[in-house]
Amino acid sequence: MAYVVLKRGRDGRARARHPWVYAGEIDAIVGEQAPGDIVDVVDYKKRFLGRGFINPASSITVRVLSWEEQNIDETFFYRRIAAARDYRRAIGAEAPCHRVVFSDGDMLSSLIVDRYEDVCVVQTLALGMDVRMDMIVAALRDLLGTSKIYERNDSRVRELEGLGQRSGFVSGQFPTAFWAQENGLSFWVDVALGQKTGLFLDQRENHRAIAPWCDGARVLDAFCYTGGFALHAAAFGAREVVGVDSSASALEVARLNAEKNGFADRVSFVEGNAFDVLRRLDSEGERFDLVIVDPPAFAPGKHAVEAAYRGYKEVNLRAMKILAPSGILVTCSCSYHMRPEAFVAMLADAAADAGREARLVELRAQARDHPIMLGVEETHYLKCAIVRVS
Structure with a gap:
């Protein structure tokens, strides 16, 4: 088996069990x-550190899958996916719609598996995982x-x-758009054309967390997409959302979701730029008991953090x-690059x-079905702050 030798003094991340090995950390490929x-x-003395797949064309040259000397084969993927499933069962995070595998959070770097009722959606975002799709699908089926x-x-x-983009069936033929349940509510899911893999599953528990603030409230849900927060607010007793x-197109589905769940009389939707709508509502003297802000990522990389800070501050x-x-x-x-401490500091600036x-x-x-692996800060990307504003 070939091996990658890390430069002297550049093995700290691997020893701390961070699964990404960058090209700049590598001394030689033997x-x-x-x-x-x-x-x-291996380190510069050829001592074993980990085992994973290599792609010299990527800045993340090796993605470690195991810190032990074991075979990376069909049995490995079966056991690792089974462990991911069992972890979610153990912590009570299994649901009709949930994330089954979360990449480095489950020590399966670049593999995403989401479940919507009896449909699974798979993403293989690195070459080494992509070429093992057959092993992954076999394990998922079983x-x-x-x-x-x-x-x-x-x-x-x-x-x-160095991979192309593609979508399609890898097992079975079935309708790609259907109704699915989240927290007892029905949502129209399109696994072929929807954002991410269909729904924003990472917000499932945050959707529930707004319950104490909704009863009798007037609620605004900015960047609402297909109504995840909005419908939960209505379900928790909001008088107007x-x-x-x-x-x-997202609002068309949101209205369909509201009607399906019996909330059409209390939930309405406005098409527009959220920044402009918020500004207009303020100028008109409109006030809300609960405002939800869930924008897309403003900081896709380190280079964008400063601009993202300004954007987040303005909208908040x-x-x-x-x-x-x-x-x-x-x-x-x-935005992963907007770290939690910076996010809270931004909110303080906005309040001032x-x-x-x-x-x-x-x-x-x-x-919790998107586990945060300690020592791998990239697995902690979503921040959701609940703030009381006097």
């Missing part, structure tokens, strides 16, 4: 290997008891691995201005500029 092959990672498996490999991140999104300042006294702001960021006092009630993360 032995014959092809992109996607399994290789060992462990999850479904033959309905669809791949959503249309993410641009695959291009960093307004959802805002710039996507006409606008949200605070339309909150009634002692109102609740639920605000999120899915809005002339409001703000107390952090709770700082949450992604749902």
Whole structure:
């Protein structure tokens, strides 16, 4: 087996069990290997550190799958996916719709598996995982008891691995759009064309967390997509919910979801730029008891953090201005590069500029079926702050 030798003094991340080995950490690649092959990672004294797959074309040259000297084969994937499934059962995170495998959070770097009722959606975002799709599908069919498996490999991140984009059936033929349950509510899911793999499953537990603030409340859900937060607010007793999104197609599904769940009389949707709508609502003197802000990622990379900070501050300042006294702001960021401490600092800046006092009630993360691996900070990407604004 070929092996990758790390430079002297550059093995700290591997010893701390971070699964990514960057090209700049590598001193030499010894032995014959092809992109996607399994290789060992060793220190400068040739001491074993880990085993994973290699792609010299990627800045993340090796993704470690095991810290032990074991075969990476069909049995390995079966056991690792079974462990991911069992972990979710053990912590009570299994649900009709949930994430079955979360990449490095489950020591299966670049593999994503989401389940929507009896349909599984798979993403293989690195070459070494992509060439093992058959092993993964076989394990999923057996462990999850479904033959309905669809791949959503249309993410641009695959291009960093030299991979093309593709989507389609990998097991079975079935309707790709259907009703599915989240927290007892029905949502129209399109695994072929929807955002991510169909729904934002990472917000499932945060959707539930707004319950204490909804009864009798007037609620605004900015960047509402297909109404995840909005419908939960209605289910928890809100007297009026307004959802805002710039996507006409997303709002069409949101209205369908509201009607399906019997909330059409209390939930309405507005098409528009959330920044502009918030500004207009403030100028019109509109006030809400609960404002939810869940924008797309403003910081796709380190280079964008400064601009993202300004964007997050602006939208949260606008949200605070339309909150009634002692109102609740639920605000999120899915940008990994906007770290939790920076996110909280941004909220403090926004509150100061809005002339409001703000107390952090709770700082949450992604749902537990998206496990955060300690020492791998990239697995902790979602922030969800619940803030009381005086």
